[in-house]
Amino acid sequence: xRMPAFGLAVLLLALATARPVSAQQVExxxxxxxxHRPDVVRSLLKDYMAANPGVKVTVEVGGATSELHQRxxxxxxxxxxESIDAFLIDIIRPAQFAAAGWAEPLDAYLGDExxxxxxxxxxxxxxxNTVNGKTIALPxxxxxxxxxxxxxLLEKYGxxxxxxxxxxxxxxxxxxxxxxxxxxxxxxxxGKAVEGAVCTFLLPYWxxxxxxxxxxxxxxxxxKAEASLNMWRAMVDQGIxxxxxxxxxxxxxxxxxxxxxVLFAINWGYAWNHFQTGADTRVAGKVGVVxxxxxxxxxxxxxxxxxxxxxxxxxxxxxxxxxxxxxLTSPAVAEQLxxxxxxxxxxxxxxxxxxxxxxxxxxxxxxPVIETAYARPVTPMYRPISDALRINFNTVMAGxxxxxxxxxxxxxxxxxxxx
Amino acid sequence: xNAAPRYMEAPRRSWLDRVSDPSEKVLxxxxxxxxxxxxxxxxxxxxxxxxxxxxxxxxxxxxxxxxFVGLENFALLMQDAxxxxxxxxxxxxxxxxxxxxxxxxxxxxxxxxxxxxxRGPIRLALLLPWAMPLAFVGLIFAWFFxxxxxxxxDLLVRMGFEPRIWFNSPTLTMxxxxxxxxxxxxxxxxxxxxxxxxxxxASLYEAAEVDGASKWTQFTQITLxxxxxxxxxxxxxxxxxxxxxxxxxxxxxxxxxxxxxxxxYIHMNAVDYLDLGYSSALAVCMFxxxxxxxxxxxxxxxxxx
Numbered sequence: 168x169r170m171p172a173f174g175l176a177v178l179l180l181a182l183a184t185a186r187p188v189s190a191q192q193v194e195x196x197x198x199x200x201x202x203h204r205p206d207v208v209r210s211l212l213k214d215y216m217a218a219n220p221g222v223k224v225t226v227e228v229g230g231a232t233s234e235l236h237q238r239x240x241x242x243x244x245x246x247x248x249e250s251i252d253a254f255l256i257d258i259i260r261p262a263q264f265a266a267a268g269w270a271e272p273l274d275a276y277l278g279d280e281x282x283x284x285x286x287x288x289x290x291x292x293x294x295x296n297t298v299n300g301k302t303i304a305l306p307x308x309x310x311x312x313x314x315x316x317x318x319x320l321l322e323k324y325g326x327x328x329x330x331x332x333x334x335x336x337x338x339x340x341x342x343x344x345x346x347x348x349x350x351x352x353x354x355x356x357x358g359k360a361v362e363g364a365v366c367t368f369l370l371p372y373w374x375x376x377x378x379x380x381x382x383x384x385x386x387x388x389x390x391k392a393e394a395s396l397n398m399w400r401a402m403v404d405q406g407i408x409x410x411x412x413x414x415x416x417x418x419x420x421x422x423x424x425x426x427x428x429v430l431f432a433i434n435w436g437y438a439w440n441h442f443q444t445g446a447d448t449r450v451a452g453k454v455g456v457v458x459x460x461x462x463x464x465x466x467x468x469x470x471x472x473x474x475x476x477x478x479x480x481x482x483x484x485x486x487x488x489x490x491x492x493x494x495l496t497s498p499a500v501a502e503q504l505x506x507x508x509x510x511x512x513x514x515x516x517x518x519x520x521x522x523x524x525x526x527x528x529x530x531x532x533x534x535p536v537i538e539t540a541y542a543r544p545v546t547p548m549y550r551p552i553s554d555a556l557r558i559n560f561n562t563v564m565a566g567x568x569x570x571x572x573x574x575x576x577x578x579x580x581x582x583x584x585x586x
Numbered sequence: 587x588n589a590a591p592r593y594m595e596a597p598r599r600s601w602l603d604r605v606s607d608p609s610e611k612v613l614x615x616x617x618x619x620x621x622x623x624x625x626x627x628x629x630x631x632x633x634x635x636x637x638x639x640x641x642x643x644x645x646x647x648x649x650x651x652x653x654f655v656g657l658e659n660f661a662l663l664m665q666d667a668x669x670x671x672x673x674x675x676x677x678x679x680x681x682x683x684x685x686x687x688x689x690x691x692x693x694x695x696x697x698x699x700x701x702x703x704x705r706g707p708i709r710l711a712l713l714l715p716w717a718m719p720l721a722f723v724g725l726i727f728a729w730f731f732x733x734x735x736x737x738x739x740d741l742l743v744r745m746g747f748e749p750r751i752w753f754n755s756p757t758l759t760m761x762x763x764x765x766x767x768x769x770x771x772x773x774x775x776x777x778x779x780x781x782x783x784x785x786x787x788a789s790l791y792e793a794a795e796v797d798g799a800s801k802w803t804q805f806t807q808i809t810l811x812x813x814x815x816x817x818x819x820x821x822x823x824x825x826x827x828x829x830x831x832x833x834x835x836x837x838x839x840x841x842x843x844x845x846x847x848x849x850x851y852i853h854m855n856a857v858d859y860l861d862l863g864y865s866s867a868l869a870v871c872m873f874x875x876x877x878x879x880x881x882x883x884x885x886x887x888x889x890x891x
């Protein structure tokens with residue numbers, strides 16, 4: 168009996184030691200949103216897997232909007248789910264992810280190169296992804312809101328590109344009256360209660376010099392906020408934006424402009440690639456893109472955006488996941504994303520790349536806009552503040568509340584969130 | 587039941603005998619144990635955690651994970667206008683959709699109970715809304731009521747009415763939500779009522795017919811009274827699900843948060859804000875509301891008997 172038992176033990180030992188050899192293949196799962204061009208990322212990952220034969224990366228796509236994206240990650244990460252190794256997060260969220268302990272700080276994985284890697288990125292993106300001195304995420308791409316316009320229509324009526332909101336309203340009114348096309352909208356923006364609506368509200372507010380949170384304390388300027396709400400409301404009341412603007416989300420604006428139904432549109436960088444090369448685009452070659460207009464007496468500002476790659480604190484392959492994140496946030500990938508998805512690089516050097524400038528010529532002027540873009544409030548309590556702003560902005564656009572009523576609730580909710 | 591007869595008792599029993607041939611008391615415990623373990627794990631433990639959380643400050647984003655705060659969460663809730671609005675919206679859904687689906691369900695059940703040839707396919711069709719996931723129903727109706735692409739506005743325009751921006755108005759949105767909910771839940775009501783209808787003996791109607799009672803009298807004097815027990819069962823289930831309304835109102839959002847229900851507000855505080863203390867306090871309120879409703883119905887059932 169002894170010999171077979173010994174034999175069995177040897178066999179088991181052999182099996183046990185053999186396992187790691189067959190399991191050397193590391194499987195990583197990366198989560199990103201449908202609007203972030205998973206098709207492009209997947210093809211870039213093919214190169215990565217070819218260069219790293221031991222690693223297999225699958226991309227999980229979810230979250231049509233930033234809120235849905237976040238809701239999914241909140242659920243998965245609150246449950247300490249190990250199935251996702253790396254994820255793309257909105258630039259407004261690193262503070263929240265750090266507070267909740269969901270993102271593995273990357274500093275240890277960057278080793279000696281930490282400072283060199285961090286130095287690559289634009290300052291705004293470096294600081295947005297650093298919380299209490301720890302690198303919570305690395306920027307995948309930068310972004311800002313721009314004004315897209317129909318070059319052909321402005322030329323037809325001999326109008327300049329507007330530099331203030333009232334000027335935009337005047338030009339839109341003139342062209343709408345002359346075109347007499349019931350399907351043409353003067354201006355499309357995000358009036359639905361999505362994250363983009365926070366920016367829509369803040370654009371004129373910032374343009375006038377307003378702030379929301381300063382050193383963790385509320386700093387809310389009612390007069391400037393009211394001016395912002397009134398300005399947007401007037402766009403709807405004057406028929407420049409459509410009456411159901413409260414139903415319009417970020418990608419609705421993109422689709423309607425792409426279908427040739429919008430004169431001016433506020434949107435992020437990704438829209439350009441769709442307008443120029445989308446399969447069903449009707450505006451290819453007719454699109455111009457510039458800085459956003461300013462409020463009278465204010466300056467031209469824009470809202471900074473972008474998404475960052477982070478490693479899950481619950482991943483079982485953190486080192487490999489960190490390596491993947493380094494790849495996805497590298498200059499080579501940023502260049503490809505700029506060319507194939509018109510996503511803005513978070514590194515200054517890529518803006519000067521000749522291949523990039525050939526694909527997206529307007530990136531030549533985009534760098535200063537990105538660099539001077541305003542960031543939404545940085546606080547772990549961002550979500551309730553964002554809700555207070557976009558929910559109330561949406562009710563004003565729907566005509567359910569007056570700007571004053573909305574402002575009362577915004578103030579009340581921000582105070583409560585920062586209690 | 588009595589104890590086992592004496593002749594069955596063996597003088598000395600091994601543990602094996604005791605397990606294979608247990609006394610009634612032991613058998614009862616053996617049969618109940620899996621259920622008790624199961625219920626403790628999936629009902630008692632979560633409910634206890636919920637109540638514990640509701641007395642603590644568990645705000646994960648503020649780094650608070652369990653400071654005892656007594657009734658603070660409940661005090662906050664009492665002053666929270668958003669909570670009261672959510673309660674009001676939930677009550678509207680309960681008060682409109684419960685009677686609405688009862689009436690629609692009764693009509694459907696009566697129809698399906700009629701003796702006609704193609705009863706099989708009709709009854710199957712009746713099940714369809716019930717079998718559909720709630721979120722799908724919400725999304726489908728959200729498209730129906732969309733101001734530009736929706737079929738409802740298309741019909742309104744064809745009939746010569748003004749199109750409406752449904753989701754710009756809290757009242758219109760609540761109407762759309764109630765219509766979707768009634769459509770979705772009537773078939774469940776119909777199913778239970780149909781089962782009830784089939785237990786009413788045909789002889790009662792024949793006797794009434796002989797006595798010269800009209801169809802309406804037959805309905806009010808025979809059908810309705812005999813259907814009360816099935817109705818109560820259906821109503822308890824329907825009311826409880828209406829109090830917990832989430833999927834349909836969530837997929838058909840009105841302006842801002844004007845049409846938020848209590849369940850949506852709990853979800854927002856728990857999932858979006860990670861404020862588990864406050865959301866637990868809200869959930870405790872919903873729990874009390876559900877228990878109270880069930881208790882009222884059950885009292886009515888007992889009082890009736």
